[in-house]
Amino acid sequence: MIKFDAFNANEIPVWGEYDVVVVGGGMAGTGAALAAGRAGAKTILIENTSALGGLATMGIVNIPLDFCSGLGNELFDRLTAINGLRKRNSNPEKHKLVFDQMIKEAGVEVLLVTPLVDTIVDGNVVKGIVIHTKEGNRAIFGKRFVDASGDSDLVYFAGGEVEVGRDEDHMSMGCSLEFVLGGVNYQEYASSELRLKDPKWIKFLEKAIAEGKIPDIDNHLNWMTVVPDRPENCGMDEVSICFAHSRNCFPTKNDDLTRMYIEGREQCHILAKFIKENIPGFENSFLCYTGSLLGVRESRRIVGEYRFTGMDIAYGREFDDVIAISHHGFDLHGFTKSGNLKWFKGTMPDGEEAYIANIAGWGSQLPPDDGIKRVHMTELVDMSKQYYYDIPYRALVPVRLENVLAAGRNISTDVPGQSGTRLVMCCMAMGEAAGTACALSLQDDVNVRNVDVGKLQRKLVENKCNIGQGFRKIPSLADGDYSDFMVEMKHGNG
Amino acid sequence: MANKIKYRVEGGCVVCMTCLYQCPVKAISLIEDVSAVIDSDKCVGCGRCYNNCQPEAIVPYEVEEWERKL
Ligand SMILES: Cc1cc2nc3c(=O)[nH]c(=O)nc-3n(C[C@H](O)[C@H](O)[C@H](O)COP(=O)(O)OP(=O)(O)OC[C@H]3O[C@@H](n4cnc5c(N)ncnc54)[C@H](O)[C@@H]3O)c2cc1C
Numbered sequence: 389m390i391k392f393d394a395f396n397a398n399e400i401p402v403w404g405e406y407d408v409v410v411v412g413g414g415m416a417g418t419g420a421a422l423a424a425g426r427a428g429a430k431t432i433l434i435e436n437t438s439a440l441g442g443l444a445t446m447g448i449v450n451i452p453l454d455f456c457s458g459l460g461n462e463l464f465d466r467l468t469a470i471n472g473l474r475k476r477n478s479n480p481e482k483h484k485l486v487f488d489q490m491i492k493e494a495g496v497e498v499l500l501v502t503p504l505v506d507t508i509v510d511g512n513v514v515k516g517i518v519i520h521t522k523e524g525n526r527a528i529f530g531k532r533f534v535d536a537s538g539d540s541d542l543v544y545f546a547g548g549e550v551e552v553g554r555d556e557d558h559m560s561m562g563c564s565l566e567f568v569l570g571g572v573n574y575q576e577y578a579s580s581e582l583r584l585k586d587p588k589w590i591k592f593l594e595k596a597i598a599e600g601k602i603p604d605i606d607n608h609l610n611w612m613t614v615v616p617d618r619p620e621n622c623g624m625d626e627v628s629i630c631f632a633h634s635r636n637c638f639p640t641k642n643d644d645l646t647r648m649y650i651e652g653r654e655q656c657h658i659l660a661k662f663i664k665e666n667i668p669g670f671e672n673s674f675l676c677y678t679g680s681l682l683g684v685r686e687s688r689r690i691v692g693e694y695r696f697t698g699m700d701i702a703y704g705r706e707f708d709d710v711i712a713i714s715h716h717g718f719d720l721h722g723f724t725k726s727g728n729l730k731w732f733k734g735t736m737p738d739g740e741e742a743y744i745a746n747i748a749g750w751g752s753q754l755p756p757d758d759g760i761k762r763v764h765m766t767e768l769v770d771m772s773k774q775y776y777y778d779i780p781y782r783a784l785v786p787v788r789l790e791n792v793l794a795a796g797r798n799i800s801t802d803v804p805g806q807s808g809t810r811l812v813m814c815c816m817a818m819g820e821a822a823g824t825a826c827a828l829s830l831q832d833d834v835n836v837r838n839v840d841v842g843k844l845q846r847k848l849v850e851n852k853c854n855i856g857q858g859f860r861k862i863p864s865l866a867d868g869d870y871s872d873f874m875v876e877m878k879h880g881n882g
Numbered sequence: 883m884a885n886k887i888k889y890r891v892e893g894g895c896v897v898c899m900t901c902l903y904q905c906p907v908k909a910i911s912l913i914e915d916v917s918a919v920i921d922s923d924k925c926v927g928c929g930r931c932y933n934n935c936q937p938e939a940i941v942p943y944e945v946e947e948w949e950r951k952l
């Protein structure tokens with residue numbers, strides 16, 4: 389039994405002591421725990437739900453996009469071996485299974501169905517966390533911590549600096565509850581005119597909404613994935629769909645989360661019926677289930693040593709302390725109304741404001757016609773070269789706190805910056821970097837802020853991570869030759 | 883050397899841009915908000931775009947057969 393001042397100096401039994409404590413078992417947290425465990429650190433992973441993978445599994449976001457890096461390539465290999473991945477469509481159940489196996493093999497302890505409820509802090513150092521268990525609260529002590537909770541719960545509970553949502557009113561972008569339909573004749577849909585001519589259903593929905601056939605839940609189909617290793621080509625395919633949307637979202641408020649789950653389920657039922665009645669190939673489809681984790685794209689983020697911004701994406705910026713790369717670009721979802729915003733309002737280097745569009749275009753919600761100039765990213769980046777942008781190590785390091793790193797969708801960014809760093813495989817790459825950095829900071833006995841970033845980068849590259857070494861020279865890797873790196877990337881670099 | 887198989891974007895492209903960054907010879911460009919397009923002269927048939935296109939919008943074709951149709 390140990391005494392500390394959280395919860396009015398109650399006595400709380402100690403669960404254990406670890407080198408590295410990772411909170412949140414999503415893509416980022418699982419990546420962090422695997423990396424720390426494999427580097428020899430005694431590691432524990434705390435997850436609130438009943439499985440690992442977070443949004444990518446429990447949230448049915450089975451569409452792992454972005455560059456594949458070290459552990460990400462391994463995940464893809466293992467999923468492919470058990471028919472759990474086809475192109476960029478993954479099977480959430482197999483994904484959970486592979487994570488369970490990888491965590492076990494790495495010797496990482498894991499606690500499922502266990503939420504973090506508080507922290508034990510001494511000045512700028514987090515000493516431990518408090519978890520809630522069936523037997524009451526327990527304390528876990530650690531030397532280094534990774535906040536991969538998606539919502540920065542750990543940093544927030546520790547009194548660290550955080551921000552939520554967009555700058556003006558702290559509202560987060562639209563949240564989506566995913567749903568799965570069975571009994572789909574995917575071949576029929578795939579060859580339908582709708583899919584071939586209007587794959588995002590933009591014109592189709594405009595008409596249906598105007599005719600009152602369906603409420604204005606969103607003005608386009610966000611995505612539809614065919615779940616691998618389900619019946620195929622026999623009219624019984626299973627697809628998962630991102631379409632439902634709650635607006636005016638405050639995902640760190642439990643009453644608003646509850647509202648969104650209930651609203652999301654209601655929308656999924658409406659959409660399933662509408663799709664069954666109107667989309668070719670879906671005549672015999674039925675709603676299997678909705679996500680057990682609400683699709684919160686963006687919420688509370690740490691305030692870090694560097695705040696990664698939309699402008700960094702717009703210019704495809706490189707940083708000497710790069711630890712992961714992405715190429716997705718801005719991808720915001722309507723805050724208060726339908727539509728996908730592949731643009732944001734930024735400030736150009738000359739101080740002038742501008743609406744800046746993604747390479748792919750403007751999306752389905754256009755900027756207002758208010759005279760502000762419009763710039764296309766293709767005018768800002770050299771399109772003849774590989775486009776990517778760097779995520780700097782400093783965006784993972786919270787200000788002030790000395791032994792905590794963030795990883796995943798809650799690193800230090802503005803909202804447009806977050807929208808281009810939250811991709812599934814990018815989150816895993818950030819996690820791998822954070823876990824590796826924790827192990828390194830323990831070995832070298834320095835706080836996370838003072839980790840030798842060059843050493844970290846060399847370690848990541850040794851572990852076959854893609855930090856852009858195939859595209860350009862990174863100072864700390866100046867001596868190495870990575871010319872054959874791209875050839876090695878089995879799953880491509882996207 | 884060109885392979886016998888090349889790839890083209892048939893329909894159903896959601897402009898996720900994944901293939902754009904896969905292509906070793908930069909054969910892929912975009913019609914904004916509409917579709918990716920593969921330049922058949924540049925494509926060397928490596929299949930990377932095809933293997934990573936989530937909505938399966940990219941399809942292979944045999945070069946000879948395709949050329950005959952021209
Ligand atoms: C609707 C939607 C569509 C998307 N579409 C795509 C797409 O097409 N392609 C793509 O690549 N990405 C997509 N994304 C983004 C991507 O899915 C996520 O950004 C990414 O999976 C986040 O990973 P993470 O590990 O950072 O966070 P999460 O997956 O959110 O993981 C956080 C984990 O921490 C746990 N946790 C939280 N609080 C606590 C606590 N207090 N105690 C213990 N555990 C806790 C949670 O249960 C969860 O498992 C989409 C996201 C959403 C929401």
Ligand code: SF4
Nearest residue numbers: 905925926928929931
């Ligand atoms: S097959 Fe290879 S070369 Fe051809 S377009 Fe696709 S990625 Fe480029």
Ligand code: SF4
Nearest residue numbers: 895896898899901935
């Ligand atoms: S990967 Fe497929 S969906 Fe994405 S841009 Fe290329 S063709 Fe379009």
